[in-house]
Amino acid sequence: MTELVGILLAGGMSRRFGSPKAFAEIGKELFYERAYRALDQVCDHVVIIARPELVAHFPTEYDVITDLDWVAGQGPLAGILSGMTARPAKKYLVLPCDMPFVGKAETAKLLDLADPLSDITAVHNAAEKIPLFSVWNFRMKEPLQNDLAAGQLRVMKLMEKVTTEWIDSSRIHEDSHVFRNINQPDR
Ligand SMILES: Nc1nc2c(ncn2[C@@H]2O[C@H](COP(=O)(O)OP(=O)(O)OP(=O)(O)O)[C@@H](O)[C@H]2O)c(=O)[nH]1
Numbered sequence: 001m002t003e004l005v006g007i008l009l010a011g012g013m014s015r016r017f018g019s020p021k022a023f024a025e026i027g028k029e030l031f032y033e034r035a036y037r038a039l040d041q042v043c044d045h046v047v048i049i050a051r052p053e054l055v056a057h058f059p060t061e062y063d064v065i066t067d068l069d070w071v072a073g074q075g076p077l078a079g080i081l082s083g084m085t086a087r088p089a090k091k092y093l094v095l096p097c098d099m100p101f102v103g104k105a106e107t108a109k110l111l112d113l114a115d116p117l118s119d120i121t122a123v124h125n126a127a128e129k130i131p132l133f134s135v136w137n138f139r140m141k142e143p144l145q146n147d148l149a150a151g152q153l154r155v156m157k158l159m160e161k162v163t164t165e166w167i168d169s170s171r172i173h174e175d176s177h178v179f180r181n182i183n184q185p186d187r
Pocket residue numbers: 009010011012013014015016017021049050067072073074075076078079080095096097098132183
């Protein structure tokens with residue numbers, strides 16, 4: 001079985017942003033290109049989970065899938081379950097497309113710090129928890145599936161039920177802005 005698969009979450013509606021965040025520009029790059037690189041440099045394989053209408057916009061050499069039908073569009077947990085189901089691996093490194101300041105140094109460091117015995121390892125800073133920049137053990141697939149089947153879509157609620165290790169973001173990068181996610185365009 002593959003050791004480590006990167007799950008790039010790009011299946012959201014981007015309602016607050018106003019256009020698909022994966023294709024938003026930052027410098028000369030697109031958000032998803034940066035996230036892809038941050039995962040690709042440390043994972044054995046990367047899968048992008050996108051909305052059906054966006055699949056054709058990604059380069060054909062990338063592995064791009066959509067959410068499983070029965071959970072389609074139901075939020076980040078739906079994307080993670082869809083990635084786990086389509087690409088079995090021992091563990092997963094999850095990164096949303098809207099955290100464009102996370103690079104290889106940060107993904108590598110999180111992997112390095114992650115406790116192999118935890119179900120999930122995620123990051124927090126003084127102000128908030130950042131559940132979607134995280135490492136997930138494959139054994140999380142079943143609880144994930146059960147939550148979604150029961151209509152439980154909240155990432156934090158799932159994390160509270162299992163063994164989640166929280167890493168202080170300062171151990172990964174001293175500037176907490178590196179971990180911010182972009183929900184609205186710059187005004
Ligand atoms: N595959 C998949 N990814 C999702 C889904 N919902 C959200 N995401 C991803 O999860 C991450 C966080 O999403 P949010 O910012 O909370 O939601 P969003 O839909 O992108 O944006 P809003 O519509 O403004 O809430 C982003 O990378 C999204 O692309 C979903 O239903 N399926």
